[in-house]
Amino acid sequence: MNPYQPLLDLQREFFFSEATRPASWRLEQLDRMERMLRENQQALCDALYQDFRKPPFEQLFEITVPLGVIQYYREHLGALMAPQPVAIPEGLEATGNRGVILKEPYGVTLVIGPFNAPILLLLDPAIAALAAGNTVILKPANTTPVTAALLQELVPKYFAPEAVSVITGGRQEISALLELPFDFIFFTGSSAVGKVVMRAAAEHLTPVILELGGQNPTVVDQTANLDIAVDRIAWGHNAISGQWCIAPGYVYVHRSIADDFIGRLRRSLVAMYGEDPQQSPDLARMISEHDAQRVASYILPEKVVHGGRFDVPDRYVEPTVLYPSTWGDPAMQQEVFGPVLPVLPYDDLGDVIETIKRKPKSLAAYIFSKDQATIDRFLGSVSFGGGCVNQTNLHCWIDSLPFGGVGYSGMGKYYGKAGFDALSNTKAMLIGNPDVVLDVFPPYADKDISASLSVFS
Structure with missing residues (x-):
């Protein structure tokens, strides 16, 4: 059996319980993430320096940006989660129908982070996923081993494993993770590895965001x-x-x-x-x-x-x-x-x-x-x-x-509202009036078909 199947099952059963749906759960996860960053800021900065001598400004950048993202979702979560009314054809609207867009979480999300910003570019997607009501499995870069080990130590202190977990390791661990049927995969890294991730995701028709690179x-x-x-x-x-x-x-x-x-x-x-x-x-x-x-x-x-x-x-x-x-x-x-x-x-x-x-x-x-x-x-x-x-x-x-990115440099957008939308399934709904007749049914021989179809224009 895949060594990570039990963790996927744990998070999926938790997701099926619908515990992640309420705003209260999502806000609690954001609070936990904020506490983890603030209470361990110096340790995280020290890890970045040990891995590749990141200077102080670039260290703090990795902490302050995720904190800003958390604040954005905290302030806007209600509006982002609210049903969004949309215009529909006048004929349908006149007969008591209305259109609405609902946003629902995908489920268990795998976030694979890169080495160059091993905190920021791992946690920013995770924050968007949690705000959208998903559970998260984090895979930090193995080429920043001190940072990865610290995250593996810290995350269990702040999150329940069914909500957020960390898997460390290299190619073998990533290969095993990519064999599993996640509900969403978010990958940041090279275009070459992005192709590997996309091929693996295709086996399960798993939606992906790929943040890649190229010559700018x-x-x-x-x-x-x-x-x-x-x-x-x-x-x-x-x-x-x-x-x-x-x-x-x-x-x-x-x-x-x-x-x-x-x-x-x-x-x-x-x-x-x-x-x-x-x-x-x-x-x-x-x-x-x-x-x-x-x-x-x-x-x-x-x-x-x-x-x-x-x-x-x-x-x-x-x-x-x-x-x-x-x-x-x-x-x-x-x-x-x-x-x-x-x-x-x-x-x-x-x-x-x-x-x-x-x-x-x-x-x-x-x-x-x-x-x-x-x-x-x-x-x-x-x-x-x-x-x-x-x-x-x-x-x-x-x-x-x-x-x-676009094309070779990636697919999908995130940050702010775009991140919430990207990590949510957009459920388009037509809400009908239960008491108003809309006769578009056979037999059609004695009906004015043009008049019946006019409600859709």
């Missing part, structure tokens, strides 16, 4: 405020040492300002991380020596205009800028997921758009410009999950902006 394009045109652009790109690309699925992956900069852009970007990187970023307390490490070696292999010495140093045993790669990059370079063949930033000069925005359109769709995209026509042209032509104008990365912090 950034465009800087000749009207951009370069001081603003370089700071936001430097931070957005190098936070978590580039291991952020929404990080700017490469930059197209207009040739007329390219040299100025590179000069300012270099100064911004020094201001943020110093002349020796290896000593900076604000630069995380790569998650493994393997990944440090992988990212270092993308560095072409002849194209390094800033950085270029690395120390594989220390899992360190210096924030590096490559210019002028081309699509034939190693760093342009896949998502870098590290602090190496290719910069490509361009002359015509149309050529840039045509190139990007033919690449796999990205999770994010960014444009820096003061020209609204240029902004509109880019946003209207390039498909991606979400992004920013004259900003980077911050769109993923905002509850009112649904977050997720």
